Amino acid sequence: MAPPITRHKVRDLDVRMMRAGAGAPLLFLHSAGGLPVWTPFFDKLAAQYDVIIPEHPGFGDTATPDWIRNIGDMAMYYLDFLDGLGIGKVHLVGHSLGGWTAAELATRNCTQILDLTLIAPAGLRVKGAPSGDNFIWSAEESVRNMFHNQKIAEAILAMTPSDEDNDRALANRFMAARLGWEPRWLNPALARWLHRISVPTQVIWGANDKLLPSVYADAWKAGVPDVRVEIIPECGHAVTADKGDACAATILSFLARS
Amino acid sequence: MRIYHFSEEPYPDAWGAERPSLRITLPNEICDPDVAHRLYNRYIDEWMLADELGFDIMLNEHHSTATCLTASASVILSILARVTKRARLLVLGVPIGNRPDPIRVAEEMSMIDVISKGRLEFGMIKGVPYDIEPANSNAVSLMSRFWEAHDLIVKAMTTTTGPFSFEGDYFHYRNINLWPRPYQQPLPPMWISTATPANAVEIGQRGHVMASFMGGIAETVKLHKAYAQGYQAAGHGSQVPVDRFAYLAMCGVASNEAEGRRRCDLIADYLRTNAQVADPFNKPPGYFTVEAAMRSARSPNPRAFRTLMTPKGRPVELSTASLDDFIECGIAFAGTPDQVFNQICAFTDGIGGLGNLLMMSQGGHLGAEDTCDSMRLFASEVMPRLKARQAQAQFFEAA
Structure with missing residues (x-):
C-alpha cells in the first residue's frame, strides 16, 4: 500500500516524498516519469529497508528552484538532501534519470552512500547504439516502448488520467527536458569520472529496453x-x-551481500 | 505605410496531403537540386521586381522543410543587399534564442546593413516549435536565452569604443568588437514578432517594431494595446506611431475578381500545409511555460494551434479552410485592386492604423507569372492609394 506523502525541506525547497518500511535507509531516485506509483516492488524493498522516495525538484507538485539547471545541480542537490535528512549512510538506488543523478552524485562524493544500484541509468552513450527518443515518441509510443509486457502498457493506455495527473505529467516533461534534452539523456563528461565511484555498484538492465539499449x-x-x-x-x-519481482530480488540480494 | 513583399521560398513539388510531415522527417532525396536552383533564382528575381516596383522586402527562415527553402536568411539577405537598389530589407526573423553564437548574428547583420547602405530592418523571432529540433536547441529557457541574446546583440552593434566582455547566464564572451559596425547609427531598426500580449508589452517597452502574423482584427488589437501599454510605461511617448506595428497577411490581385481570388487561394496553400508536421515536433517540452501548457491541455479545443477562429467565433481547421474563411478572418486580401484596397482599409481601420503591411504575395503554389502580375497590379493600383491614405493617420488609435 502506498505510504502517505511526507515533506522534507532542502534549502528553500519543500519536497514531497514517500517513505515506508524499517531498517537501513534506502534512497530511491525516480525516473523522468515522476514520483512512481507504489507497486509491490516497493513493498518488497520496504519489508527490509526504510525506503525514501523524494519527488525531484521541478517534477509533479515540487517546485523548480532557480538553482537547479542541469544534472550536476541535481547531484549536488541530493548531497544537500542527504545532509539535511541526517540519517547517516544510505543505500542509493536510482532508475533512469534517477540512476544518472545517483551516478553523478557518486562521482562527486561517496561518503554518504553504502552502495549504488543503477537501474537502466541514463547519463552515458554507446556510439553506434543511439538511445530511443521519448521526447519525440507519440504519447502511445512513449507508453508502449517502456514495457516488454504490453499488457501493462495497454492497462495504462486504457486509463483516463485526471487533470491533476496531466498537469504533473507536463511538469515532469518540462523538467526532464531541462535536464535531458540536449545532449539527449547524457553527460559527455560523466564517462571520464566513473572511476571516482568508490562504493560497490550494481547495474540492472532490461534486455529489451527500447529507450536505453541494454x-x-x-x-x-x-x-x-x-x-x-x-x-x-x-x-x-x-x-x-x-x-x-526480479528487480527487487536482484537489488535485495546485492544489498545483503555483506 | 510601407508594404513588404514576402515569400517563404516554398518547394511545393514536394507537398502532398498524403505526406505525414513536410518538415524534419521528409527525406531530402525528394529535394531535386535543379528544382531548388530554379526556385531560389526565381524568388530572388521576384524580390528584385519588388524593389523596382516600390515594395520593401521581407524574408524569413525555417529548417529541414519543403515549405521554406530559406534555411539561412543571411544568405538571401546578402544577395539582396547587393542586387536590389532601394527596398528596405526585412528579416523576420533571426531565431536568436536558437543560435549558439549571437555575436555571429550581429556580425552578419552589420555586414548586410553596410553592403546595402543602411537598408536592413533587423527582426528577431522566438521561432516556431518545429524549428527547435532542427536547431538542436532546448526549448526550456528559450525566451530567457532570446532576451539575453537580444541584449548582447544590441550592445555589440552599438558599442563603438573598443572591446567589451559579456557575462550572461547563457553567453560568455571576451573582446567583443564588431567589424564592421552597422551602417545605420546607432542601430538598424529592430523588430520582434509575437502572438501574445505578455510579449507585446515587453516589445513595447523596448520601442521596437512589433510584427504579428495573421491574427485577424480582434487578436491584433489586443496585441497593439498591450504594446502601447509597455511603450507608454517605458516613457517612449504618450502616443504610439503606427510605424511601430506590422501585420502579415496573404494577398492576391488580378484585373478580375475570380482571377485575384484564384491567385490568393494558391498562396493560401501555405497556411493549409503550415502545420503538416509530425505531432511531437509541435510540442517540444518547454516551448510553452508549464502553466500555459496546462491551460492549453484543459481547454475545450487543445488543437487550437491548427485552428483559426472567425470574428463570429466559428472555428476553422487550417488544413481545410476556404479562401472565404481566410478573408473573413482578416488574413487574406483577394480580388480586384479596388476590392483589395477596400479590404485592407477596412482591416487597418479596424485595428486603429498600421505602418507596415507584410504581404505574402507569393506563397504556396502560386507561379512566377501570376506572382509578378499580381505584384505589378498591386504596385500600380493599390499601393499609391494606401500610401496617400496612410499619411493622414500617424498614431495608433484603439477603437
Whole structure:
C-alpha cells in the first residue's frame, strides 16, 4: 500500500516524498516519469529497508528552484538532501534519470552512500547504439516502448488520467527536458569520472529496453571500478514495473551481500 | 505605410496531403537540386521586381522543410543587399534564442546593413516549435536565452569604443568588437514578432517594431494595446506611431475578381500545409511555460494551434479552410485592386492604423507569372492609394 506523502525541506525547497518500511535507509531516485506509483516492488524493498522516495525538484507538485539547471545541480542537490535528512549512510538506488543523478552524485562524493544500484541509468552513450527518443515518441509510443509486457502498457493506455495527473505529467516533461534534452539523456563528461565511484555498484538492465539499449550496461561495466551487471530477460526500460519481482530480488540480494 | 513583399521560398513539388510531415522527417532525396536552383533564382528575381516596383522586402527562415527553402536568411539577405537598389530589407526573423553564437548574428547583420547602405530592418523571432529540433536547441529557457541574446546583440552593434566582455547566464564572451559596425547609427531598426500580449508589452517597452502574423482584427488589437501599454510605461511617448506595428497577411490581385481570388487561394496553400508536421515536433517540452501548457491541455479545443477562429467565433481547421474563411478572418486580401484596397482599409481601420503591411504575395503554389502580375497590379493600383491614405493617420488609435 502506498505510504502517505511526507515533506522534507532542502534549502528553500519543500519536497514531497514517500517513505515506508524499517531498517537501513534506502534512497530511491525516480525516473523522468515522476514520483512512481507504489507497486509491490516497493513493498518488497520496504519489508527490509526504510525506503525514501523524494519527488525531484521541478517534477509533479515540487517546485523548480532557480538553482537547479542541469544534472550536476541535481547531484549536488541530493548531497544537500542527504545532509539535511541526517540519517547517516544510505543505500542509493536510482532508475533512469534517477540512476544518472545517483551516478553523478557518486562521482562527486561517496561518503554518504553504502552502495549504488543503477537501474537502466541514463547519463552515458554507446556510439553506434543511439538511445530511443521519448521526447519525440507519440504519447502511445512513449507508453508502449517502456514495457516488454504490453499488457501493462495497454492497462495504462486504457486509463483516463485526471487533470491533476496531466498537469504533473507536463511538469515532469518540462523538467526532464531541462535536464535531458540536449545532449539527449547524457553527460559527455560523466564517462571520464566513473572511476571516482568508490562504493560497490550494481547495474540492472532490461534486455529489451527500447529507450536505453541494454548494451549501455557495458559502458558502465567498463568505467565503474567495483561493479556487477545483471540483465533481466523479457524486460523493458520500466524495469521496476515490467519485472518488479526480479528487480527487487536482484537489488535485495546485492544489498545483503555483506 | 510601407508594404513588404514576402515569400517563404516554398518547394511545393514536394507537398502532398498524403505526406505525414513536410518538415524534419521528409527525406531530402525528394529535394531535386535543379528544382531548388530554379526556385531560389526565381524568388530572388521576384524580390528584385519588388524593389523596382516600390515594395520593401521581407524574408524569413525555417529548417529541414519543403515549405521554406530559406534555411539561412543571411544568405538571401546578402544577395539582396547587393542586387536590389532601394527596398528596405526585412528579416523576420533571426531565431536568436536558437543560435549558439549571437555575436555571429550581429556580425552578419552589420555586414548586410553596410553592403546595402543602411537598408536592413533587423527582426528577431522566438521561432516556431518545429524549428527547435532542427536547431538542436532546448526549448526550456528559450525566451530567457532570446532576451539575453537580444541584449548582447544590441550592445555589440552599438558599442563603438573598443572591446567589451559579456557575462550572461547563457553567453560568455571576451573582446567583443564588431567589424564592421552597422551602417545605420546607432542601430538598424529592430523588430520582434509575437502572438501574445505578455510579449507585446515587453516589445513595447523596448520601442521596437512589433510584427504579428495573421491574427485577424480582434487578436491584433489586443496585441497593439498591450504594446502601447509597455511603450507608454517605458516613457517612449504618450502616443504610439503606427510605424511601430506590422501585420502579415496573404494577398492576391488580378484585373478580375475570380482571377485575384484564384491567385490568393494558391498562396493560401501555405497556411493549409503550415502545420503538416509530425505531432511531437509541435510540442517540444518547454516551448510553452508549464502553466500555459496546462491551460492549453484543459481547454475545450487543445488543437487550437491548427485552428483559426472567425470574428463570429466559428472555428476553422487550417488544413481545410476556404479562401472565404481566410478573408473573413482578416488574413487574406483577394480580388480586384479596388476590392483589395477596400479590404485592407477596412482591416487597418479596424485595428486603429498600421505602418507596415507584410504581404505574402507569393506563397504556396502560386507561379512566377501570376506572382509578378499580381505584384505589378498591386504596385500600380493599390499601393499609391494606401500610401496617400496612410499619411493622414500617424498614431495608433484603439477603437
